[in-house]
Amino acid sequence: MDPLDALLTGPRAHGAFLLRSSLAPPWAIRVRDEAPLTLVAVAAGQAWILPASGDPVRLGDGDVAVLRGPDEYTVADEPDTAPRAIIHPGQRCTAPDGTTPYPMTGARSWGNTPDGGCVLVTGTYQVLSEVCAPLLAALPPLVRVPGATSPLVPLLAAEVVRDAPGQEAVLDRLLDLLLVGTLREYLSRPEHEPPPWFRAQADPVVGPVLRLLHDDPAQPWTVAGLAAEVHVSRAALARRFTDLIGQPPMSYLTEWRLGLAADLLREPDATVAEVAARVGYSTAFALSAAFKRVRGISPREYRERAAADRPPLASTGWRRLPA
Structure with a gap:
């Protein structure tokens, strides 16, 4: 086990929150769930992430973003779109006026249309291991890995809506694999200063x-x-x-x-x-x-x-x- 292996065993998903969102413009989701770590993958289309501080970041088809909590952020079709949905702690979702914004459209599926041009897969780690603290300390609040060629994004997007025996374990492991691959690629890029x-x-x-x-x-x-x-x-x-x-x-x-x-x-x-x-x-x-x-x-x-x-x-x- 090398140090990266050891540290990445920390954020292991155990019944992590997973959702496939199908969205058509205009849409915007403000996330205030205070989760310690969230992964957002674009399975189709594009999206913008607006962190609590800093400039908006565009995600294209296949891109993956990792967000370190607990600060809020917004995911939207365009940076100036007003939020239509708010995600609260405990993964409770409301519209800004407190009503229910969009319905569930199937198993782990949600959005304003079942055939939207933007398809997001969101995985949220509710509890993190203590041994991943050095890894998190080395990350900025928002990590983006563009143009991911990993087959895990479409695979996770397909699996997240399935109901089958052992599906929770399958989804947890796929989420872990996507997170590990994303962080390994990020830390290995020459433009980033890797931790000691x-x-x-x-x-x-x-x-x-x-x-x-x-x-x-x-x-x-x-x-x-x-x-x-x-x-x-x-x-x-x-x-x-x-x-x-x-x-x-x-x-x-x-x-x-x-x-x-x-x-x-x-x-x-x-x-x-x-x-x-x-x-x-x-x-x-x-x-x-x-x-x-x-x-x-x-x-x-x-x-x-x-x-x-x-x-x-x-x-x-x-x-x-x-x-």
Whole structure:
């Protein structure tokens, strides 16, 4: 597992909101759902995205945009079209006057006409993993990858309206694949400045060390032990790792372990002791001390807050229909 693999396992879709919108001009949708991460793909036609700050961005056929929340944004046929629909937290949809703007036209299908010239596929991640924080920090609020040649956009557009056994799992994985491919292409483009952990993958010393830390965080790693694995001195590894990553190896490992622990703590049946063992702490007390020192709250408090902050399922028909 390289660092990009590891970080991209963070935003895994689990019952993500997915919708295929068929639209004919004039149309505009203001999104205020406060979702942490949203993907918008143009399966046909074109659209404009108007972020909360910055210039409007045009999306053409096959283009994919990734939006980092919680700021609102608008998707429209033209930048000056007034919103006809507003998406609220919990994926509740209303017109500006509070009425229902457009009906559902089928399974996970919505819009002002069933045969509109613009077809959008929207995938919204309701909850994100803690380990994807370095990835999100490296992204601007709006990422656009133009002219995507991936077959995943038309495939997802076709699958999203199907009802079949296991369809939710199929859609979640397709959404993940499209997100991973989009971000990988974005980070690899020469006009973008990649984050340090992305550049460090190619380093002959730091790259293998990152893979060791991500593959087996429960190992009792030391700088000396990691240096022996890559056949350099302890001082050389510490200096090179800090220069490329921006922090020492053990600080990076601590952040990685605590991010994993935070994700595991969301599992209701996992005890703090079990989580500690899985991420490299000898006891529950050791994990609790590190967690509170870095994050300011105990693992138990974090678990309670995470449960309270989980967004409720919407009761409106706007929500994705069950497969």
